[in-house]
Amino acid sequence: MSSRADSVPELRQPLPLSVRLRSGVAILLTGAALMAATMLLGTQVSEYYYLAAYTILQFVVLGTAWNILGGYGGYVNFGTAGFFAIGCYTTIVMDKIFSMPLFFDMLAAAATAGLVGFGMGYLTLRLRGVFFSIATLALTIVLQTLIVNWSFVGGARGVYVLRPEVSGIFVSYVQLLVALMVGLAIFAVLAAWAVEKSWIGIGLAAIRDDETAAETCGVPSLRLKLIATTMSGALMGMAGSLFPYYVTYVDPATAFSLAIAVNSIAMPLVGGTAAWWGPVVGAVLLGSAQQILTVTISSAANLFIVGVLLVLFLTAAPSGVVGIVRGWKRRRK
Amino acid sequence: MDFSWDLLINAIIAGALLGGFYASVAIGVTIAFGMLDIVNIAHPAFMIVGAYLAYAGWDSFGMNPFVSMAVFAPLGFVFGRAFYRAYNFFFERRGDESIQGLAFFFGILFIVEIGVVLISGVDYRSIDAPFLGSTFGIGFVSVPWRMMVPFLVGLGMLGCIHLYLSRTFTGRTILAVSQDVEAVRLIGADPIRAKEVAFGIAVASAIIAGVLLIMIQPVEPSIGREYIGRAFAICVLGGITSLPGTLLASLILGVAETLTTTFFGPSWSPAVSFGLLLLTLAFRPSGIFGR
Numbered sequence: 001m002s003s004r005a006d007s008v009p010e011l012r013q014p015l016p017l018s019v020r021l022r023s024g025v026a027i028l029l030t031g032a033a034l035m036a037a038t039m040l041l042g043t044q045v046s047e048y049y050y051l052a053a054y055t056i057l058q059f060v061v062l063g064t065a066w067n068i069l070g071g072y073g074g075y076v077n078f079g080t081a082g083f084f085a086i087g088c089y090t091t092i093v094m095d096k097i098f099s100m101p102l103f104f105d106m107l108a109a110a111a112t113a114g115l116v117g118f119g120m121g122y123l124t125l126r127l128r129g130v131f132f133s134i135a136t137l138a139l140t141i142v143l144q145t146l147i148v149n150w151s152f153v154g155g156a157r158g159v160y161v162l163r164p165e166v167s168g169i170f171v172s173y174v175q176l177l178v179a180l181m182v183g184l185a186i187f188a189v190l191a192a193w194a195v196e197k198s199w200i201g202i203g204l205a206a207i208r209d210d211e212t213a214a215e216t217c218g219v220p221s222l223r224l225k226l227i228a229t230t231m232s233g234a235l236m237g238m239a240g241s242l243f244p245y246y247v248t249y250v251d252p253a254t255a256f257s258l259a260i261a262v263n264s265i266a267m268p269l270v271g272g273t274a275a276w277w278g279p280v281v282g283a284v285l286l287g288s289a290q291q292i293l294t295v296t297i298s299s300a301a302n303l304f305i306v307g308v309l310l311v312l313f314l315t316a317a318p319s320g321v322v323g324i325v326r327g328w329k330r331r332r333k
Numbered sequence: 334m335d336f337s338w339d340l341l342i343n344a345i346i347a348g349a350l351l352g353g354f355y356a357s358v359a360i361g362v363t364i365a366f367g368m369l370d371i372v373n374i375a376h377p378a379f380m381i382v383g384a385y386l387a388y389a390g391w392d393s394f395g396m397n398p399f400v401s402m403a404v405f406a407p408l409g410f411v412f413g414r415a416f417y418r419a420y421n422f423f424f425e426r427r428g429d430e431s432i433q434g435l436a437f438f439f440g441i442l443f444i445v446e447i448g449v450v451l452i453s454g455v456d457y458r459s460i461d462a463p464f465l466g467s468t469f470g471i472g473f474v475s476v477p478w479r480m481m482v483p484f485l486v487g488l489g490m491l492g493c494i495h496l497y498l499s500r501t502f503t504g505r506t507i508l509a510v511s512q513d514v515e516a517v518r519l520i521g522a523d524p525i526r527a528k529e530v531a532f533g534i535a536v537a538s539a540i541i542a543g544v545l546l547i548m549i550q551p552v553e554p555s556i557g558r559e560y561i562g563r564a565f566a567i568c569v570l571g572g573i574t575s576l577p578g579t580l581l582a583s584l585i586l587g588v589a590e591t592l593t594t595t596f597f598g599p600s601w602s603p604a605v606s607f608g609l610l611l612l613t614l615a616f617r618p619s620g621i622f623g624r
Contacts, residue, residue, distance in 0.1 A: 076435045078374075123615040130372050133435055134565045135614050137374070138607035141562055145604035156600070208432075258558065262443050265436055273432070300450055307444040314437045315423045 023193055023276070031186035038179050039169070050174045054246060056287035057181040058239050062260065063267035063279035064188045065235035069228040070265070071273030072201050074208030075129050079136030080264040082143050083233045085255035086113040087240025092153050092250065095161060102180065106241045113237020114230045121229035125222060144256045158251025161244040177246055184242075188235050193276040195231070204228060236264075259303055263290075266310040272322025281321050336596070339473050344595040345588055346474055352587025353484030354549060356491050356580050357542040358560055359567035361535035364494075366565070367574040368511035369528050371420065375438045376564060377557035378445035379536050383409065383543020384458075384552045385449055391460040398462060402486075402544050406537040413536025417529045442557075449554040457551035465548055483545035488580075490538060495576050497534075507531045511574055559603050566610035572620030581621065585609075 038053075062080055069075050087109035094105050116139075124135040148156045163173045170176045195201045203224045206214035215221050244250050263286065271282025286306060293302035317324055358380060365373040386405045390396030396404075424434040465479040498504040506527040509517045517524045546552060567586055571578030590605045613620065 070432065074432055076432055078439065123611070127614060127618050129431060130366075130435070131569070131614055131618065133372070134374075134561075134569075135611055138562050138566075138610045141559070142604045142607045142611070145601060145607075149600055258443065258446075258555075262439065265439060269433075269436055300447060304444065304447040304451060307440050307447060310440040311437060311444065314433050314440065318427070318433050 020197065024190060027186060027189050027193060031182060034182045034186075035179060038175065038182055047172070047174055050178050051246075052288075052291045054174070054178050054181055055291065056284060057178070057185045058243075059263055059267055059283040059287045060185045060280055061181070061188045061239040062236055062264035063271070063283045064185075064192045064276070065232045065239070066264045067268040067273055067276075067279045068192055068195055068235075069225070069232040071268050071278070072196060072208065073204040073225055073228050075125070075225065075229075076133045076265070077136045077229075077232065078133055078261055078265070079140045080236055081256045081258065081260040082136070082140035083113045083117065083236035084240035084243070084260050085140075085143060085147070085252075086116055086233075087237035088243045088250055088255045089147060089153055090237065091241045091244045092159055092161065095244070096152070099164070102176075102242070102245065106180075106184070106238050109237040109241030110234040113240070114234030117229045117233025118226060120233075121226050125225045125229065140256060140261070144252050147252045147255070154251065156252060158249055158254075159244075160249050163245055163248060173245070177242055180242060184238055188239075189276060189280060191231065191235070192279075195228070196276050200224060200227060259306075262303070262306060262310070266306050268320075270309060270313045270320050272320030272324075274319060274326075275322045278320055278322040285321075340595060341592075343474055344591045346476065347480065348588030348591030349584055350476070350480040350484040350587070351591060352584035353487040354480075354542075354545055355487075355563060355567060355587050356583035357483065357487035357538065357545055359564045359571070359579050359583055360491055360494060360576070361538040361542070362564040362568045363571065363574065363576065363579045364507075364531050364535040364538075366568055368507060369531055370511075371417075371528075371532065372435055373438055373532075373535070374435070374561055374565075375442040375445065376535070376539055377560035378442045379409070379539035380543040380546060380560060381449060381552065381554060381557040382445060383540035384547040385453060385543075386540070387544040387547050388458045388460060388552070391462070398460060398544050398548055402541050405544070406540050409540035410533040410537040413533035414529045416536065417532035420532075421525060421528070442561075446554050446557065453554075455553055455555075457553045458547070459551035460547055462548070479548055483549055486541070486545055487583075490541060491576060491580055494534065494538070498576070503527060503530055559606075562603075562610060563606040566606040566613070569610060569618070570613050570620050575620075578621055 038050075062084065066077060066080055069077055090109040090112045091105040094100060094108055120135065120139055121132075124132045147153060153159055166173045166176055170179070195204075203214070203219045203221075206217070206219050207221050207224065211221055240255070243255070247254065267282035267286050268279040269282070270286060271280065272278030286309065290302045290306065293305060313320060319326075358377070361376050361379075362373065365371045365376065383405060387396075387398050387401040390401045390404070391398065420434070420437070424437060465482065468475050468477045470476065498508055506517060506522045506524075507530065509520075509522070510524045510527050510531075514524045517527070546556075563586060567579060567582040570585065571580075571582035586606055586609060589609065590602045593605050594602045
């Protein structure tokens with residue numbers, strides 16, 4: 001048996017700065033490449049590809065946002081559609097009252113959705129995680145009922161949104177939307193990466209593994225959970241804020257669609273919740289599969305397949321693609 | 334809408350009848366969520382399956398809804414036991430039930446809903462058995478049979494399950510599991526088997542609730558979602574594990590919803606249950622009968 005000094009586990013040396021920032025640089029480079037592709041392709045390709053890219057990027061944002069609270073902190077949010085719709089309807093209200101550049105709509109949506117996330121978290125995050133999950137389901141339905149009964153934003157009939165003229169370097173409005181969505185996706189992934197690597201992410205992981213133990217060790221659990229809920233809600237709201245201009249007609253049934261909630265849970269879980277790139281991989285995999293299936297079979301069938309894939313991954317590969325890749329790396333060593 | 338006492342009393346009685354039906358939906362959640370700690374948010378999806386089975390039986394064989402209950406509820410029981418075995422194997426045993434288990438039930442909810450859409454479309458389905466069409470009146474209060482039958486069946490079901498849980502050995506084991514799994518092991522009973530039976534009962538009750546639902550109103554696949562909130566609101570308000578609490582909370586919710594519908598319009602009624610749920614969670618998470 002070794003001496004006592006030897007059995008004390010060695011503290012892990014912090015990695016050099018260049019290694020720690022490698023992922024961030026990779027995210028930025030990928031983003032720059034995507035942005036360049038968006039701007040250069042312009043009118044070269046059919047608009048369908050832009051629409052498909054927009055949808056996939058939107059799910060990158062939603063999946064990543066969900067993962068900040070769900071994957072890192074272990075609190076399952078079923079109300080993605082609610083936060084998404086808050087973003088949507090914030091844009092619609094802004095559009096009706098004063099017309100401003102889209103960027104301000106995004107900020108307003110982030111503020112509103114973040115605030116709702118904070119308030120809701122404040123009320124329910126002190127209870128067991130399950131109650132938070134059920135409350136998020138409830139929030140979606142309460143919000144939907146409010147919107148259905150609010151005729152200013154179209155009520156149950158829905159509302160048409162006119163796209164403004166595009167100017168400057170953009171060829172079409174869709175191109176502008178895709179460029180904004182690329183920017184938002186990069187922002188969301190960078191935010192998730194920063195959370196994961198910082199004290200917030202470490203604290204959240206401790207909460208996920210054992211909340212009581214984490215609190216005993218002095219992790220400020222309520223504050224961390226509130227930060228995560230607010231961030232996650234704000235990002236979901238921003239994703240929703242562009243949606244009215246993308247579809248040009250919004251009704252409560254589309255804005256609060258269950259498909260949004262299912263996709264933004266399925267994508268991180270299929271991709272893997274442990275790392276920032278899990279939701280991205282999941283969104284790209286499931287998002288492209290859905291685009292292909294919608295075109296070749298039908299949109300009901302593609303949602304069915306998302307559900308089946310979610311259940312299959314949960315039962316057979318509970319840590320998703322991230323888990324598979326990490327296991328494979330470990331075996332090679 | 335103008336206020337009148339007739340309207341108020343009629344609404345309260347209709348609400349109480351509706352509450353009896355809600356009790357039949359919520360009891361399965363009280364068992365699964367309250368006693369077994371399984372957050373089965375797919376419970377309303379099983380109810381929708383029950384409603385469509387009753388419709389299929391009625392449409393192809395002219396099967397009386399009561400016959401449907403007798404045929405399909407045992408199938409639900411068997412399915413529920415198998416389902417719990419699978420859930421236990423994949424999630425509970427691994428200790429993964431929190432995130433993965435929740436997402437799993439969400440996926441099941443979604444698969445069942447879309448599956449029903451793919452098989453029978455998004456049209457509203459209903460059955461019009463002759464005994465459901467008539468109404469009887471006491472004074473100025475009129476009571477339709479299509480509300481009275483689900484009320485009576487719901488109460489009966491609650492009573493039977495209460496008797497089963499308090500009088501039989503397995504029933505008492507189930508109650509014991511809800512308090513302390515380790516202690517159940519120590520006295521030599523098998524907690525997994527008790528949970529399996531209890532989950533079977535929960536699914537069977539969902540099937541019966543589905544048959545009751547299609548007696549009350551036409552059914553389409555996505556209608557189940559509204560019942561997630563209702564069932565969990567009742568369960569939480571009632572104190573999660575308490576059967577009398579479930580009944581009382583069902584009646585409160587039924588009356589609150591009917592009053593809202595009568596005086597503010599039906600478009601506001603979905604928010605009642607969820608509003609009640611949010612308020613309960615925020616201010617009294619242990620419910621009325623909570624310890």
